[in-house]
Amino acid sequence: xxxxxxxxxxxxxxxxxxxxxxxxxxxxxxxxxxxxxxxxxxxxxxxxxxxxxxxxxxxxxxxxxxxxxxxxxxxxxxxxxxxxxxxxxxxxxxxxxxxxxxxxxxxxxxxxxx
Numbered sequence: 001x002x003x004x005x006x007x008x009x010x011x012x013x014x015x016x017x018x019x020x021x022x023x024x025x026x027x028x029x030x031x032x033x034x035x036x037x038x039x040x041x042x043x044x045x046x047x048x049x050x051x052x053x054x055x056x057x058x059x060x061x062x063x064x065x066x067x068x069x070x071x072x073x074x075x076x077x078x079x080x081x082x083x084x085x086x087x088x089x090x091x092x093x094x095x096x097x098x099x100x101x102x103x104x105x106x107x108x109x110x111x112x113x114x
Contacts, residue, residue: 010036039111057089057100069106079104 017023034041056066062079064070086102 043111052097054098054103055100056103058102062104066103066106078106
């Protein structure tokens, strides 16, 4: 018979959450089905949530690639644009997705940028 204090997982908090044996048994069952170290499964889940990708419409005018940022941010990071230009490209009342957007903030990939 498993006692709650024998059950461990990476996000357990001492004073927060369900500490019942029933929860521990349920969590153990799901941890076997969905191991937290299965990075490919986790990445596939994240990719399934991402409905579209956007190109950076000003990538050739920027001193860095938002998808491969340098270790040290450049002096003008994050690159910014006139708000009127941004809104003319994609107004706040327009819900139709664009293929390209203004993007100056770096994105990070935990698989390559630990």
